[in-house]
Amino acid sequence: MSEYDYDLFVIGAGSGGVRAARVSAAHGAKVAVAEEHRVGGTCVIRGCVPKKLLVYGAHFAEDLQDAKRFGWEVPDCKFDWPTLRENVLAEVDRLNGLYTQTLDNHGVEIIQERATIEGPHQVRLASGRTVTAKYILVAVGAWPMVPDCEGAEFGITSNEVFHLEALPKRIVIAGGGYIANEFAGIFHEFGSHVTLVNRSDQILRGYDMQIRDRLLQISMMKGIEFRFNAPFEKVVKQGDGSLLVHMKGQEPVECDALLFATGRRPKTEGLGLENAGVELDGQGAIRVDDYNRSSCQSIYAVGDVTNRVQLTPVAIREGQAFADTVFGGNPHKVDYGSIPSAVFSHPPLAGVGMTEAEARNKIGSISVHTSDFRPMKNVLAGRNERGLYKMICNAETGKVIGLHMIGPDAPEILQAAAVAVKAGLTKQDFDDTVALHPSMAEELVLMK
């Protein structure tokens, strides 16, 4: 008989928590997981999945327009937000069911309650019950940050955006990161007037400068408005229900909805981590070692709550590494090198490895190869949107150390090309590969 109720107690049934719980159980551990909202977590319930479905829905606006140039008679089409919203939410329900079933099938006990930490081996549930576990895994994710300004409560975050009653005629989106730019594209395609308001003077920090400039240029051409260097002052609700957004040094903007996409902070507040001596960093993230172990020997953490790389596949890998290390007898660390990422904007962009600026700073001697082209489909459609692919190489070894692209299907293409970058292939290896014609991806092997 164990001295604890469980071998493992997981707090949070999101990307990292579900993987860790399921694999630990498969390794023979007695596992419970507490979830205060819905099994599946941010990605499945109010992140990647519903967002991507909205991106698909939004893209029809352009496809229907382009279809006419390809000979299709397209009647005047109207977009119905409630139909898409309900279909997306139904898909989220289906996935929530599948995730729950997976945990059930592996014998993981699901406790639908908020949990907090009372000690190195003790957890308190919202109902008041306490349980003990040999190990506790904190996988509580992150939470949207909202600027501290008067009237901020009139805005919504990505938590609420999937449930909007009606499509706003005018929307202000605060932020310059991937979530802000993705929703800017989504709402613009649905027909809303979008103003993206950013505190700094650039979007998509961390992505290659030329690629993000291309997105900015195309977004502006489409009619998305941008306000840069515009920190929020206050938000005023007007008599007709509309909002007036005041920013420093800018004319106010009137809108029907305000979406804050101003970053996500590790959700550690009120979690009781101090009761077990779990150290946090300056951002409130749990500090962990290479094996996801916190400063408390029996408490581990994975995913967004550790603020390493806030992406689903990373949280999943960390969950897997935790389970294999602690219960599988196979200690291993996650390899954070060459993680591909994408922005599902219109058009989408994606990148892996170093940006040109990063490579210049870190390596110095580099070669940069670009292909700036108008995709064949866009030419016939009369759509003046150019794609841009960029390859950064170590000038001495020829190794491809960064690959960045914007254009139709860029994330799909980049995922495949990321294998080559991760494997350390050279530009010559790309050039030696025969092009697949006609495709956009062939630009990768034809770069000058």
Ligand code: FAD
């Ligand atoms: P989460 O998935 O957030 O899971 C944490 C869970 O813990 C939640 O279900 C929460 O309810 C629960 N919880 C929190 N506190 C407690 C408590 N005290 N007790 C019980 N339960 C608790 N990533 C990508 O890779 N690609 C994308 O395209 C992408 N798009 C995104 C779009 C949006 C709008 C957002 C918000 C995020 C997106 N992400 C994307 C990020 C991705 O969702 C996260 O990186 C991922 O979900 C992190 O997984 P996690 O396990 O750390 O946390």
